[in-house]
Amino acid sequence: MNSTKINLITSLSIILGLCTTLPLSAQIPKDFKMINATINAKGDLVITASKTSSANDFDFLAGKWTMDNKRLKTRLNNCTEWVEYQSDDENFGPMLNGIANIDIYRTSYNQVNDKPYEGLTLRLFNPQTKLWSLYWVDSNTGVLDPPVVGSFEGSVGTFYCKDIFQGKPILVMFKWDKTDPNNPIWSQAFSPDKGKTWEMNMTNTSHRITP
Template sequence: MKNIQYTGQTLALLILLALKLSLVHAQTTWPEAPVMVNAKITSSGQLEITPSSTSSPKDFDFLAGKWAMHNKRLKTRLNNCTEWVEYESTDENFGTILNGLGNMDIFRTAFNQAGGMSYEGLTLRLFNPQTRLWSLYWVDSNSGTMDPPVIGSFEGNIGKFFCKDIFNGKPILVVFVWDKTDKDNPVWSQAFSPDNGVTWEWNLTNTSHRIK
């Protein structure tokens, strides 16, 4: 019986290890579907973004409330790094603003890769009723400077938002991906592309858990 029990425990540990490894792999390659959906680089080199047929000013209503968040951040970016740093944070979303065309929240964490004890971030999301596209703006206490907005829309429960930016002096594409399939445990991920969307490196992801 002890041998059987030991074998069962060993098998369980191996299964858990395999699941953990597959999760890490999924987070560095997810999503498997094409990233450049409703977005393309034109022949003149411009980033062209079109709204999905389901794009709506209500797409971020699910975020209203308070959240506990588990984050994973790639230690360094665009240099073949495979080491992830994990940390916790909280977020408070204030619901709709600007008569339903906006959404805003405050992110707080004790982890600060730039140094210091803690930092805060603010996200402002604005829906343009003419273009039917969302613009997502981020600013944090490390820089005090608002990043270029990522722009896009939701296709059902998956939202993809893009922008051009500069990283270490080189042009990149940035994508934010929201998965709100489980609205009490939504997943957000960020990736960079150094080659106009041919390849992507996922470098930051978090899962939010609604605080009841």
């Protein structure tokens, strides 16, 4: 792509109110699909635990971490501009006889105000359904998001919920990849069309500091 074409795309993006398109090498693949989850005829989200789902699936997170984060500047409007920033996280290990864990996320980057940003995740394993429910709350809102629910299939966990974004119903997916348990990858994606297509809007790679 020559400089003339790049400038033309940039100008059109500004006119249309979109984000400036980055080179293809800077874009992140959108390889999301629903696993062990479907939308039934009534429009309900049906999630089934994998056969190997276990209360130990998140034990790998215990300890302290540094994190490399990428956040899509805007969502569900064909934006391809990513904001990159650093954070840290502390996970306190298994709790409630192994069916829960909690971690605290901290970063100086805050897209809402100039205060340091903190978030808390509570993960709960249901021994009857074999499903995990992941709850998130941050220092900007003080309100728990709807939990994403799911399980791990091997080293990859997928978790889903229904939510509302800019007044419209969406599906949310969290994806955990613990193939390398010392450098696990988390990602979030939204679907505006009941899971047919997905746009990843956040991802981070954690790097273990202490076990």
